[in-house]
Amino acid sequence: MNKHVINAMVILFFAIGNMGFAQVKKSPVAPNYKLLEKIINDAYEQYKDDKTGEVADYIPELAKVDSELFGICVITVDGKVFSVGNVEASFSIQSISKVFTLAMVMEEMGQKAILEKLGAEPTGLPFNSVTAIEQQATRVGNPLVNAGAIATTSLLKGESESQKWKDILAYYSACAGSELFIIQDVYESEAATNGRNQAIARLLDAYGVMYDDPEDAVDLYTRQCSVGITTEQLAAMGATLAADGTNPFTGKKIINPDNIPQILSVMLSCGMYDYSGTWSYLTGLPSKSGVGGGIVSIVPGKGAIAAFSPRVDAAGNSVRAQKAIAYISEQLEVNIFDPQSVGVK
Numbered sequence: 001m002n003k004h005v006i007n008a009m010v011i012l013f014f015a016i017g018n019m020g021f022a023q024v025k026k027s028p029v030a031p032n033y034k035l036l037e038k039i040i041n042d043a044y045e046q047y048k049d050d051k052t053g054e055v056a057d058y059i060p061e062l063a064k065v066d067s068e069l070f071g072i073c074v075i076t077v078d079g080k081v082f083s084v085g086n087v088e089a090s091f092s093i094q095s096i097s098k099v100f101t102l103a104m105v106m107e108e109m110g111q112k113a114i115l116e117k118l119g120a121e122p123t124g125l126p127f128n129s130v131t132a133i134e135q136q137a138t139r140v141g142n143p144l145v146n147a148g149a150i151a152t153t154s155l156l157k158g159e160s161e162s163q164k165w166k167d168i169l170a171y172y173s174a175c176a177g178s179e180l181f182i183i184q185d186v187y188e189s190e191a192a193t194n195g196r197n198q199a200i201a202r203l204l205d206a207y208g209v210m211y212d213d214p215e216d217a218v219d220l221y222t223r224q225c226s227v228g229i230t231t232e233q234l235a236a237m238g239a240t241l242a243a244d245g246t247n248p249f250t251g252k253k254i255i256n257p258d259n260i261p262q263i264l265s266v267m268l269s270c271g272m273y274d275y276s277g278t279w280s281y282l283t284g285l286p287s288k289s290g291v292g293g294g295i296v297s298i299v300p301g302k303g304a305i306a307a308f309s310p311r312v313d314a315a316g317n318s319v320r321a322q323k324a325i326a327y328i329s330e331q332l333e334v335n336i337f338d339p340q341s342v343g344v345k
């Protein structure tokens with residue numbers, strides 16, 4: 001067995017028992033554990049020397065991370081963990097946070113209000129575009145670009161900003177099944193350089209689509225982006241989405257199952273920046289990326305594939321993480337639009 005791989009248990013049990021798949025070989029997440037180990041190891045070996053892309057440096061602290069870090073982790077809905085590489089290195093969650101704050105606000109306000117107030121339309125423009133605000137009917141476009149995410153955060157209920165922040169951290173931690181913390185240096189670095197996000201919040205306020213004090217909303221948003229996670233924690237957060245909102249390790253129901261299809265739909269259409277259409281074409285998986293170098297892809301009902309490596313492309317997606325996830329998902333045949341992968345024989 002490859003020394004990088006931490007394999008939890010015999011996956012045949014998972015394939016037959018929990019997934020309801022009649023044929024072990026067709027279990028999409030884990031055809032069998034040896035094969036899954038081989039696939040993630042192959043992905044790691046194939047892309048570990050790929051130096052394409054640049055570490056995001058518009059947030060100064062991000063430029064300091066070790067650009068060679070590379071981790072891949074698959075977690076199944078029944079809590080089996082398959083890891084390779086630097087899966088315990090902590091990095092900032094950045095834009096991936098947007099998914100989980102959306103889940104919180106959707107729980108509070110309902111799906112209809114989210115659609116009306118925020119929308120679910122890809123902007124086709126970069127994540128921090130001001131032009132998109134001028135063009136979109138809801139102004140913010142969708143909850144996964146900066147404008148939409150800051151508006152989402154402004155919708156959070158709570159008696160004070162500090163209470164809302166505690167709620168965010170507690171919710172993310174519950175999704176990960178382990179306690180998460182802010183990376184203070186990243187927060188301070190981004191807070192000192194986030195003039196563009198402040199301008200976005202002011203513009204939204206002028207359009208009447210900011211639901212809290214713009215400065216407070218940006219501060220809360222900046223904090224949520226600065227939460228530190230490991231690749232394994234990211235995969236666990238994804239597996240919670242895949243498992244209908246229940247964390248596979250703690251067994252606690254965190255995200256309202258009724259909202260999962262809507263959350264995954266927005267991830268599919270908007271989760272990979274202005275590359276989301278191509279990513280969907282290539283993998284058919286709802287995913288979310290962050291400029292910190294993390295990407296998580298959800299295989300509904302089966303598990304999540306997470307990868308992390310700091311060098312990102314022009315859109316903001318980690319190069320190695322994209323390549324690794326695209327390879328793994330193709331090998332596992334987990335495209336959600338493939339009738340065979342969703343159980344049609």
Ligand code: GLU
Nearest residue numbers: 094095127225290291292
């Ligand atoms: N905190 C980052 C920003 O607002 C998030 C960017 C991202 O990961 O897409 O610019």
